[in-house]
Structure formats: C-alpha cells, structure tokens
Amino acid sequence: xxxxxxxxxxxxxxxxxxxxxxxxxxxxxxxxxxxxxxxxxxxxxxxxxxxxxxxxxxxxxxxxxxxxxxxxxxxxxxxxxxxxxxxxxxxxxxxxxxxxxxxxxxxxxxxxxxxxxxxxxxxxxxxxxxxxxxxxxxxxxxxxxxxxxxxxxxxxxxxxxxxxxxxxxxxxxxxxxxxxxxxx
Ligand SMILES: [Fe+2]
Numbered sequence: 498x499x500x501x502x503x504x505x506x507x508x509x510x511x512x513x514x515x516x517x518x519x520x521x522x523x524x525x526x527x528x529x530x531x532x533x534x535x536x537x538x539x540x541x542x543x544x545x546x547x548x549x550x551x552x553x554x555x556x557x558x559x560x561x562x563x564x565x566x567x568x569x570x571x572x573x574x575x576x577x578x579x580x581x582x583x584x585x586x587x588x589x590x591x592x593x594x595x596x597x598x599x600x601x602x603x604x605x606x607x608x609x610x611x612x613x614x615x616x617x618x619x620x621x622x623x624x625x626x627x628x629x630x631x632x633x634x635x636x637x638x639x640x641x642x643x644x645x646x647x648x649x650x651x652x653x654x655x656x657x658x659x660x661x662x663x664x665x666x667x668x669x670x671x672x673x674x675x676x677x678x679x680x681x
Contacts (some may be wrong), residue, residue: 498559498560498561498562498586499559499560499561499562500561500562500563500564501535501562501563502563502564502664503549503551503552503563503564503565505541505549505551506535506549506566507546507548507549507567508546509541509544509546509547510565510566510575510655513537513541513547513575514565514566514568514575515537515587516537516570517534517537517575517658518568518573520533520534520537521534521550521568521572521573521660524561525662525672525673526637526673527594527637527638528594528635528636530594530598530637530660531594531595531635531636531637531660532596532635532647533635534573534596534635534658535596535597535598535633535634536637537631538596538597538598538633538653538656539598539633541600541656542598542599542600542630542631542632542633542656543593543600543630543631547600547656548563548577548600548654550648551563552565552577553577553579553601553652553654554579554672555579555580555581555584555652556579556581556622557581559584560578560579560580560581560584560585560586560596560647561578561579562576562577562578562579563576563577563578563579564576564664565656567662567663567664567665568662571661571662571665572581572660572662573658573659573660573661573662574658574659574661574662574664575656575657575658576656576659576663577600577654577655577656577657578654578655578657578659579652579653579654580602580604580645580646580647580652580653580654580655581647581652582647582649582650582651582652583646583647585644585645585646585647585648586600586644586645587621587644587670587673587674588607588609588620588642588643588644588673588674588675588676589640589642589643589644589670589671589672589673589674590638590639590641590642590643590670590671590672590674591636591641591659591669591670591671592638592661592666592668592670592671593636593637593647593659593660593661593669594637594638594659594660594671595632595635595637595657595658595659595660596633596635596636596657596658597633597634597635597655597656597657597669598628598630598631598632598633598634598655598656599630599631599632599633599653599655600630600654600655600656601651601652601653601654602629602630602647602649602651602652602653602654603627603628603629603630603647603648603649604627604628604643604645604646604647604648604649604651604653605625605626605627605628605646605648606624606625606627606628606634606643606644606653607622607624607626607643607644607645607646608621608622608623608624608625608626608643609621609622609625609643609644609674610623610640610642610653611674617651620632620642620674620676622679627648629675638671640672646679657669662666
C-alpha cells in the first residue's frame with residue numbers, strides 16, 4: 498500500500514467528518530459506533546463533490562490510501578482507498594472499529610475465522626461479500642479478519658473510517674496473516 502496525507506478536503510467531506518464526529522462523540526460501544534458511522538457514509542457515496550481529483554488517483558504498483566482526516570483527539574480518521582483492477586490487501590485484522598463504503602466500482606471482501614485444534618491455528622474462509630457503489634459495512638474487533646480485492650474491471654474507490662488516528666499510528670492493521678499459497 499502507498500499512503501499520502503492530504504491537506505485539502507471538499508466541503509462535502511468536511512460535512513461528513515462533522516457527522517462522524519457527532520456519532521463518535523456519543524461514546525457508544527465499538528460495534529454500534531461502526532454501524533452508525535457506516536450509515537452516515539452511505540448518502541455521500543458516489544457524490545461527484547466528495548473527493549478531489551487527486552484523492553481519486555491510484556498507484557500502478559499497489560492500492561493507495563489517501564488520508565483525508567485525523568481527528569485531533571485521535572478518536573477517528575477517514576481515508577479514501579483507491580484500487581486499480583486486481584489490486585488487493587493482505588489478509589489482516591484491525592486495531593479498532595471501522596466503517597467502509599464503496600464510492601466507485603466494486604470490491605470483494607473475503608472474511609475468515611481463525612480456528613485452533615489445540616496444537617495449531619488456521620484460517621477458514623467463511624464468506625465472500627461483493628459490494629458495489631453506495632454499499633456500506635461496519636466491523637469491530639475481534640473476529641474482523643479479512644482481505645479485500647478490486648473485483649471489477651475499472652478503478653474502485655472506497656471510503657474508510659477507523660476508530661483510531663491512522664495518521665499517528667501509520668496503519669489501521671493490527672496483524673497480517675499468511676495462508677498456504679493454494680488457498681489464497
Ligand atoms: Fe481491512
């Protein structure tokens with residue numbers, strides 16, 4: 498992943514950050530916060546005035562993260578992720594609750610469970626979820642292991658809100674996981 502921090506936010510993004518701040522400020526449990534933030538994301542997805550042209554630019558080498566906002570008190574951050582066709586994340590989980598929504602294109606999320614037989618732990622794929630423009634999702638650890646791929650034929654852009662300040666932590670990822678090559 499390549500990452501950039503942007504200084505410019507659109508007026509619509511400014512409004513969305515205010516809506517997220519209101520939800521996060523309620524101090525609700527992480528899973529409920531994630532679902533309510535996802536609900537706030539939905540009406541903005543696909544709006545042509547949500548992102549600047551620079552915030553929609555990808556990277557031919559790897560999916561790209563544009564950090565759009567880090568809340569002063571570290572309680573949340575907002576990023577736009579740009580995926581060219583076929584680009585994907587590692588299998589990973591997260592440091593905090595999160596809410597995502599597809600702004601452009603489509604993505605496929607594969608969800609996993611980590612199971613242990615007492616001697617060794619391994620991952621089992623539990624679901625493939627394809628999301629299109631306007632669709633949102635909320636999650637909260639534990640049990641949030643997944644990987645995401647742009648499964649469409651064009652650029653995919655998704656909005657991500659994390660319950661942590663990614664600008665200070667450098668990442669939203671708690672841990673990455675490896676699968677045997679034939680299962681990936
Ligand atoms: Fe993730």
